[in-house]
Amino acid sequence: LKLENTVGSLQGRLVFKDECTKCFMDTKDENGINLCLKCLNGGCVSKHNHSDLHFHQTKHPLVLNVRTVLRPKPPQPEVEPKVSKLAIGKEGGADFDDEHWDTLYQLRCLSCKKDLEPGPIKGVIDSIIQAESSYKKMALVAWELELQPCEHTLCLIQDENAKVAEKSLAHCGECDLSSNLWLCLTCGHLGCGRKNYDGSGGNNHAIEHSQTTSHPVVVKMGTITPEGNASCYCYACNEDVVDTYISDHLRHLGINIQTQQKTEKSIMELNLDANLNLTLSKSLEEGQKLTPVFGPGLTGLTNLGNSCYVSSVVQTLFNLGEFRNRYVEEGATHLLTCNKYAPDCFHCQLSKVGVGLLSGDYSIKKEFKHQQVEEGKEKEYYQDGIRLMMFKTMVGKGHPEFSTNKQQDAAEYFHHLLSYIQKAEKSSGLPDLTKVFNFKMVNKLTCTKCNGFKLREADATEVRVPIPYDKNSDLKQEYPVTDKEIWDILQASEPVEAFCENCNQKVIFSKNIYLRTWPKYLVLALQRFVFDDWVPKKLHANIKLPLDHVDLSFLSLPPKRGDEFEIKEEGKMEEEEDEASKVDKEGLESLQNMGFTENRCIRALIANGNNVEAALNWLFDNAGDESLDLPLPKKKVNKGPQGPAVSEDNVQIIQGMGFTDKQARRALEKTDNNVDRAIDYLFNHPDDIEDEQAGAPAQEAKHFDVESQTARYRVVGSLLHLSLIHISEPTRQAEISYAVFCLKKK
Numbered sequence: 103l104k105l106e107n108t109v110g111s112l113q114g115r116l117v118f119k120d121e122c123t124k125c126f127m128d129t130k131d132e133n134g135i136n137l138c139l140k141c142l143n144g145g146c147v148s149k150h151n152h153s154d155l156h157f158h159q160t161k162h163p164l165v166l167n168v169r170t171v172l173r174p175k176p177p178q179p180e181v182e183p184k185v186s187k188l189a190i191g192k193e194g195g196a197d198f199d200d201e202h203w204d205t206l207y208q209l210r211c212l213s214c215k216k217d218l219e220p221g222p223i224k225g226v227i228d229s230i231i232q233a234e235s236s237y238k239k240m241a242l243v244a245w246e247l248e249l250q251p252c253e254h255t256l257c258l259i260q261d262e263n264a265k266v267a268e269k270s271l272a273h274c275g276e277c278d279l280s281s282n283l284w285l286c287l288t289c290g291h292l293g294c295g296r297k298n299y300d301g302s303g304g305n306n307h308a309i310e311h312s313q314t315t316s317h318p319v320v321v322k323m324g325t326i327t328p329e330g331n332a333s334c335y336c337y338a339c340n341e342d343v344v345d346t347y348i349s350d351h352l353r354h355l356g357i358n359i360q361t362q363q364k365t366e367k368s369i370m371e372l373n374l375d376a377n378l379n380l381t382l383s384k385s386l387e388e389g390q391k392l393t394p395v396f397g398p399g400l401t402g403l404t405n406l407g408n409s410c411y412v413s414s415v416v417q418t419l420f421n422l423g424e425f426r427n428r429y430v431e432e433g434a435t436h437l438l439t440c441n442k443y444a445p446d447c448f449h450c451q452l453s454k455v456g457v458g459l460l461s462g463d464y465s466i467k468k469e470f471k472h473q474q475v476e477e478g479k480e481k482e483y484y485q486d487g488i489r490l491m492m493f494k495t496m497v498g499k500g501h502p503e504f505s506t507n508k509q510q511d512a513a514e515y516f517h518h519l520l521s522y523i524q525k526a527e528k529s530s531g532l533p534d535l536t537k538v539f540n541f542k543m544v545n546k547l548t549c550t551k552c553n554g555f556k557l558r559e560a561d562a563t564e565v566r567v568p569i570p571y572d573k574n575s576d577l578k579q580e581y582p583v584t585d586k587e588i589w590d591i592l593q594a595s596e597p598v599e600a601f602c603e604n605c606n607q608k609v610i611f612s613k614n615i616y617l618r619t620w621p622k623y624l625v626l627a628l629q630r631f632v633f634d635d636w637v638p639k640k641l642h643a644n645i646k647l648p649l650d651h652v653d654l655s656f657l658s659l660p661p662k663r664g665d666e667f668e669i670k671e672e673g674k675m676e677e678e679e680d681e682a683s684k685v686d687k688e689g690l691e692s693l694q695n696m697g698f699t700e701n702r703c704i705r706a707l708i709a710n711g712n713n714v715e716a717a718l719n720w721l722f723d724n725a726g727d728e729s730l731d732l733p734l735p736k737k738k739v740n741k742g743p744q745g746p747a748v749s750e751d752n753v754q755i756i757q758g759m760g761f762t763d764k765q766a767r768r769a770l771e772k773t774d775n776n777v778d779r780a781i782d783y784l785f786n787h788p789d790d791i792e793d794e795q796a797g798a799p800a801q802e803a804k805h806f807d808v809e810s811q812t813a814r815y816r817v818v819g820s821l822l823h824l825s826l827i828h829i830s831e832p833t834r835q836a837e838i839s840y841a842v843f844c845l846k847k848k
Contacts, residue, residue, distance in 0.1 A: 103218065107164045108139045108226045116236035116445065118144035119168050123444035124152040124437050126458045126488040129205070134169030136210065138162050139226065143444065144236075149463070152437075154212065159441050163213035166227060170203040207231060236445075237491055254318040254336050255345040258287060265356040266290040276307040281366065283324070284308040284335070287351045288317035312337040319345065324366030326352070328359060333368040394483060398462030402487035411512040412494050415519060420459050422623060424538055429456035448526040451493045458488040497522050502688055511695070513564075513627050520563065525781070528761075539563040539625060542618040544659050545732060547600060547611040554604045554669040556611075558732060559618065564625040565657075566699070567592060569643045571632065580642040585652070588628075588645070593656050598732065604669050613732070616659040617813075624654070624815055631697040647817055655813040686712040693717060702730040752777045756784070 109115065119137045121128045127146035129135055135144050136153035140162040145153030153165060209218045209227060220227050266285070273280045274294040282295040282304050293311050294304030308320055318338040325333040326348070334345045345351060349359045403413035419425045433453025444450045458464055465485040497519060498504035504518060520536045527534060543562040548555040570587050571577070595612040602609045630641045662668070685707040692714055693703040698721055706717035706724075724730060748770045755777055756766035761784055773779035 103164070103221050103223055105223060105226070107162065108223050109142055109230075112142075112229055112233050115142055117142050117230060117233050118236045118445065119166070119230070120144070120235045120237040121489075121492075122146035122150075122152050123492065124155075124450060124454055125150055126454070126464055126486075129168050129170040130203070131169075134167050134206075136165035136167050136212075137230065139164040139166060139223070139230070141443065142230075150437075155438065157212040163211050164223075165210050165212060166230060167208040167210055169206045169208075171206065173202045173204050249342055249344045251346050252336050252339045252341065252343045254338050255334065255343055255347070258319055258345075258347070258351060260287065260351065260354050261289045264288070264290045264354065266292070267356075274305070274307050276310075277305050279304055281324070282322070284320040284322055285355075286311060286315075286317050287319045287321060287334075287345070287355070289315070290355045291315075291317075292323070293320075309337065319343070321345065321348065321352075322366065322368070325364060325368040326359060326362040327364050328362060330359065331368075394485070396462075396465050396467040396483075396485055398465070399460050401459045401462065401465040402485060403459075404487050404489040406489060406491060406494065408507055408509045409490065409494060411510050411515050412490055412497075414512050415516045416455060416490065416493075417459070418516075419519075420456055422538070424535055424622075426456065426460065428532075428535060429453045430460050433457055445492055445496075448496065448522075449530060451496055452523070455488070455490060455493050464488050503691070514691070514695075516625075517563065536563075538622040541621040541624070544616045544618050546614050546616060546659070547598065547732070548614075548666070549602045549605060549609055549611055549669070551609045552602065552604050553665055554602065554667050556669050563621075564627045565592070565615070565617075566627045566629055568629050568632075569641050569645070571641050571643070577632075577639050577641060580644055583643045583645045585645075585647050588626075588647075589654075589656070599727070600732070602669065615657070617657045618659050620813055629697075651814050651816045653814050658813060686714075689714040689717065693721070699731050701732065705730050749775055752780070756780060 117137070119129070119135070119142075122135050122144050125146055127135060127148060127150070131146065131148050133147040135146050137144050138153075138156060138160070141160065143156055145151075145156045145165075147153055147167070157163065157165075207227070209220055209223075210216070211218055273292075274283055275292045277294060279294040283292055284295060285292050286308075291311050293308030294306075296306050296309050297303045311317065312320070316338075319334060319336050322333040322335075325331070330349055332345070332348050334343050334348065335341070336343045352359050403417065405413070420430070429449075429452045433449070433456050436449055436453050437457070440447055440450055442450065444454075464487055467483050468485065470482055470484060495505075498506075501518065503510055504515060520539065524534055524536045541562055543560055543565070545558040545560075546555055547558070567588055568591055570583060570591055571581075575581070592615070595614050598611045598613045599608055600611050601607070602611070628643075628645065630643065632639060632641060685704050689707055689712055690700070690703050693706065694700060696718070698706075702721065703717070706720045707714070710716035710720055748767050752770055752775060753763060753766045756769065757763060761769075765784060766780070769780035769783045770777075773783055
């Protein structure tokens with residue numbers, strides 16, 4: 103028992119005392135997990151015994167065994183504790199865990215193989231026990247809705263003679279509804295809430311009054327408490343707000359806040375109920391409850407709170423043989439041999455996820471405890487599943503969106519994860535696994551006047567497909583879309599205005615997309631968002647895709663027809679530079695999140711000096727210019743007599759990721775000695791890398807790894823969406839999309 107065998111300080115350190123860092127065994131296992139007192143690594147004791155493996159690799163002898171046991175279920179209280187705020191796991195909020203557990207601790211020496219008393223290191227152990235675990239630090243336990251006062255509540259002007267008689271508060275002033283009533287704080291009008299999409303709710307009398315009078319702020323009757331709490335809404339801001347002067351505003355209307363009693367749920371409580379009642383474990387398909395499944399390859403992923411986009415992408419990737427081979431079959435060996443600190447090792451974390459998903463260790467059929475089965479109903483079962491907290495934190499670290507607890511787009515995360523994997527594998531000297539998605543896309547523009555054509559070729563990892571819709575229909579209604587309609591859109595020509603060098607004028611071109619090469623896995627990104635009167639709206643299309651083989655050979659680049667000729671474009675340059683390297687990445691993502699295409703956003707940012715607001719206005723002003731979606735032209739690089747000075751430190755950083763000295767210097771010269779941009783340049787220009795390594799031979803075969811160049815595909819996975827309603831009476835119902843992975847098992 104020596105202090106040198108324990109951690110020096112806990113400041114800034116994560117304590118992995120909830121879950122093994124190399125598998126998903128946790129403290130609820132009968133043997134618990136061992137926390138290394140030197141490096142704070144958590145290791146399982148059962149089955150894989152990663153704790154013992156860690157000891158032999160590091161020679162750290164002292165561990166703290168952490169085990170949780172289920173506490174006997176106490177009798178239900180007569181009065182349930184009230185929820186006072188929209189939060190989970192915080193004072194006044196809902197409990198984070200319905201079940202209650204006791205945690206047991208025991209100091210052990212793995213070298214001596216015996217239990218010990220703390221003795222001289224008791225202070226260290228007490229600090230570790232009191233410290234928050236890594237999971238609690240990373241977990242999304244708080245779902246707080248931040249409400250703020252607005253200018254209309256702070257500067258509210260009330261009618262001078264506005265007084266409300268007590269009897270008038272019994273029902274809506276326009277109808278007989280007596281619940282979900284909203285009081286106008288300007289004049290005292292009482293109106294019912296808005297009508298919901300399903301016909302429930304009120305009759306819109308509160309919002310109609312505001313539209314007629316421009317009175318901005320209302321308060322929900324029945325939510326007012328003597329302490330000054332109430333659900334308020336501002337129509338002018340279209341937001342839930344806080345009225346810090348609610349007592350004074352009500353007094354002006356003749357209402358004594360001290361006499362008010364809470365009789366209805368506040369908007370925060372309604373939102374909290376929606377969050378707590380959300381369960382994606384009993385998904386419905388055409389009105390039928392799906393039967394839970396168990397066993398290898400059927401492991402579920404625990405929702406960490408707005409993490410379903412991560413789960414759906416991960417499950418999709420591990421349905422592919424290449425990812426299974428590297429991160430499951432080879433990954434199991436890596437987990438036993440890797441000497442790196444597991445929480446910081448990408449290969450360890452991805453292998454941990456792969457093995458956890460496919461082994462079946464965490465999808466064992468279990469029966470709910472304390473279950474009371476009603477007559478005529480069957481028992482319900484569950485599986486432990488796995489939670490991707492370490493993986494999600496690692497991949498999202500430093501990213502402005504994926505490091506947050508907000509809901510994100512699954513397609514964007516898919517590309518972010520592929521880029522992350524590509525860089526991690528490059529730095530580890532592994533072949534690029536993401537090449538199975540790579541292909542050459544060609545935009546063919548045919549002049550409708552002279553029949554000449556231009557070919558614009560680019561590397562791609564997905565084909566974006568607009569979803570067909572009727573512009574005159576109600577976009578909120580669900581409608582069916584067949585796979586034939588999707589294929590028809592892909593084959594359809596699109597008119598684009600551009601300059602024709604042969605005609606020497608601007609003319610209308612017919613644009614078609616084709617594939618020059620075929621990837622092993624073709625990603626089709628269905629574009630569900632469209633702009634309706636400059637407002638992005640989601641299409642509620644119910645798309646039926648075939649699960650059997652589909653022939654996409656119509657996307658193959660066709661040979662030149664007899665009456666066609668290729669237009670020779672002026673300005674072909676020997677040395678080229680990608681325009682995209684000039685734009686601000688965060689600004690580009692912000693604009694793309696609004697539904698604009700990448701090339702259109704890049705052009706907007708370049709034209710407006712990376713000013714996002716100006717670029718957005720520019721996009722709206724040029725919304726009808728279809729040529730903005732064309733591949734970016736290449737520009738000549740005017741090299742001076744001497745290139746920019748390259749930092750040797752930056753060269754070494756890039757070389758540490760597996761690139762050569764020449765590649766590092768070339769990339770830094772092209773990106774003004776910026777390391778991040780240089781690394782992105784190297785990953786986004788594989789042609790430059792491979793040309794330097796092999797003298798540029800065999801251009802056709804180097805972009806992808808495929809078993810056969812074929813246009814026949816079958817669906818291996820899809821990312822669907824379930825929509826939830828964010829409750830915000832009386833005017834707004836903003837949809838929040840949840841990604842769900844669907845896979846048809848043989």
